[in-house]
Amino acid sequence: MAEEKSQASSSKMLTLKASDGVLFEVELNIAKEMKTVQAYIDDCEDIETIPIPNVLGKHLAIVIEYIKKTNEEYDAEFEKQWNMDDLQLLLLAANYLNISGLQECLCKAIAKRIENKSPEYVRKVFNIENDHSPEEEAKLRKEYKWAFEGVDKD
């Protein structure tokens, strides 16, 4: 009896429903790489469709593909395909779904793209609104002068 059950669970399929309604059928062992999903399954054993409210179908597809294919080679090429906007949304997804390997890969990728860039450039790519007053900003720049010298002109 126990044997049958374990055989069934290894090929068991789950459905993940992205925020825009797109459905993905994945094997249990793939879904388990998403620790958030794992926790959901642990709580409700018989669940078949799991809602993923924070992640668009487009990004969930990329995440699932990553889990299936991840290895040293794949990871090295992975980040080159995506623009900065997608990288950030993928990181948000990886963080919500709690996938440590993907988070690590994306953090490194984002870091690589902001390396050697001025704060003005970083604000632009991250869409950060500067809510410092001019005086506050000037004070920060003065306090750690060395940090603000010699950066690439974008």
Add this chain to the structure above:
Amino acid sequence: MSSIANDHDVISSLPDTVLCHILSFIPTTEAVATSVLSKRWTHLWRSVPSLNICDVNLDDLEDYCRFNDFVYSVLLARNNTSIKSSIFNIWYDDPHLGRLGFPNVIKWINSIVQRGLERLEMCVGMVEDNLQLPISILSCRTLVVLDVSGFTVKGFSSVRLPSLKILRVQDSIFLNARDLLLLLTGCPILEDLYACNLQSQSEDSLSYQECESLSLSKLIKAQMPHTFCHFPLKALRNVNELCIEINKVYRCFDEIPTFHNLTKSKLHSINYNWNLLVQVLNHCPNLQHIELSQGTDYGGGKRDNDQENWVDPISVPQCISLHLKTCTLWYFRGQQGELQLAKYILNHARVLQTMKICCRDSLKKERELSLCSKVSPTCELIFHVFRFHKEESLSD
């Protein structure tokens, strides 16, 4: 579909720990500069678990003072988050600045090795002389990856690196071969060793006891190009991959262990010592890929007058007859022994797929080798002619 990110500040909705993790991969100067991005980011840099002092080139006193102040203020302003990874990449263009500044680097290193450091990369140098590696690094219990280059390594009596898995040491000077061994003895779980261009100030050989004392049972990969001091092969017996200056590190009566796991090997500096080469091959029963060079990877070797000619071994080394798939002979000069070695391998390597012969000028012996019988039906013989810039004087 990306309209969400276009207008919104997505990144700031991630937890602090994730943002700090991103910042841990960039130079500390840039991490500190993020304080001006917005109020959310003002203090994040203080929790970044890394200290990356990158590409600092100091050639005047004012620059040096400002740099010094910066690092001290960063260390003081940081909160209690331990520094897990650190890079120090500094060049003192003036030896006076180097002697003035380096004691500060030692203080910085001393403070971070006490507090959970796991990865350290250090390349700190100055004109005219090597600086001495801060020895507090050698007793950092949490260190997993160490990558240092351009130092003199001395002044230590014990090494305790119980977590170290990856060690890279390059272009550095040791007092003697014993000190290199002492360093490695302190790394019991080492998996990956890269020891390139290490010089020993003394020509002394190790004693038998010293050779026996080193056992790197977890070591998988050992690459020691351009390191010529005496080194016990026995310590490397578990590796899968080996690159070594064989006739330089081996001394008479050293034990050659059986390298059961070795599948890929580069043997440099053979110096036409065919007897040694055959002995080593006899101890590599599972070798599949081999590259051989009489000299270093910069050029061909010098032939000593009393080196013996190639003599066919009594029995075919097991790796040659059963496992060898690829063989590359570097800086081939068509000397008699080299030719006979190449023919021997072609005649006996039953599963050989590629024999590649790299030579400086097009080889007169090319035809002779092409006509030689190959026991492996799938064997491809490739001649690669190249010009190289660094030429050792060839005394043949």
